[in-house]
Amino acid sequence: MDSLNPDHPPLTVSPAPPRVWKFWGTAVWGVVIFAAMFVGQIGAIVYLVWVGGDPVDLASMQHVGREPASLALSVTMGLPATLAAVWLAIRIKKASFVDYLALYWPSWKQLLLGAVGLILVVVAWETMSRSLGREATPGFMTDLLKSGRDKGGAVMLLFAFSVAAPMSEEVLARGFLYRGWSSSFLRVPGAILLSSLVWTVVHLQYDLYFLAEVFTIGVWFGYMRYRANSLWLTIVLHALNNLTAVVLTMWLGS
Template sequence: MDSLNPDHPPLVMTPAPPRVWKFWGTALWGLFIFAAMFVGQIGAIVLLVVMRGLPANLSSVELVGHEPQALGLSVIMGLPTTLAAVWLAIRIKKASFVDYLALYWPSWKQLLFGAVGLVLIVLAWEVASRSLGREATPGFMTDLLKSGRDKGAALLLLVAFSVAAPMSEEVLARGFLFRGWSASFLRVPGAILLSSLVWTVVHLQYDIYFLAEVFTIGLWFGYMRYRANSLWLTIILHALNNMTAVVLTMWLGG
């Protein structure tokens, strides 16, 4: 038998290397995914403008877009377009959607560790804000959430900011971008840094102080994504962080 013949050793099947977009491929697809998210969000506003019979122009979009209900719907509608764009990018590589994004459930220890770290970071920024006499939450977000509460859009905004936004942003930043960049010359540290920076840029509606807070939280999410190899972990942590902020601002913020 050939398997017992030293001149003819048995064939050993080596696993194929994972199909991953590297640095530039990930960067370009990342722009496409972000554009898809924007199209989904602005598309929801445009749809409301058309349904109300308003003129199809920028002024109408801006007018409707400032309403709490419209903004909540906009954030929610950005999720399916984001997922569709990510699915397309991964499908072209003929890779597993679950494996590519590390959609694995974390252990309770990993979840607890991630939550404790997040709480410590948020508390540190809370102390810094109080010592500097700054608001702990951006003023425009406080106004938006309280206005939504008063206008009956509290549940919609809660779903938008505590479910849709964390899923969209994590799938893009700690999911797709981290996966590709960590497999490139950036390696894991560079991928954590750059994906956190991109995630921070997504929040340019904030001032430099709050952007610094977002960046530090992003670094922690990136580290936990690497440590636990679980995107669900960062989605849960992101959702808990947003949910806490929304609930405190809407109902306990005076």
């Protein structure tokens, strides 16, 4: 029996390496996924313009896009487009969608740690904003949320900013980008920083001060994604952060 012969040890089968897009593959697919998100959002506005009977041009799209309900629908429609593009990228690699994105539920201890850290980061920035005499929320967001409340679009905005946007952004940043870049030469620290930078760029409607805050929160989300190996954790934290901001802004605006 060869298996008992020291001169002929039993064969061992090495596990197959995980099928993951590396640095450039992740970067290229990241652009494709972001483009899909953008197309989904713009497509919603184009549809509303067409249904309204207006000419489908830039002026009409800008006019419709300023309405809170239209903007909420636009943000929401970015989610299925994002998920479809991410699913395609992972499908090509013949990998598990759940495993690739680490769609595992975190423990209560991990959720508590993530929430406490997020609160500390937000409070630090809020304190700095007050000491500098700055608004805690960008003015255009305050106006949008007030308008949505007054026009009956509060629920749609709440869903868009507290559910759809966090899921879209986390699947892209802490899901797909982090997974690929952490398996490349960047490793975990580089993946956290670069994915946080990309997530910050998605929020270019803010000024540099708020962008710095977004980047800091992104780094914390990235660390928790690594520590807990759970994308659901960062989705929940992101959703709680946005939900708190939306509710408080609407309440303060009243």
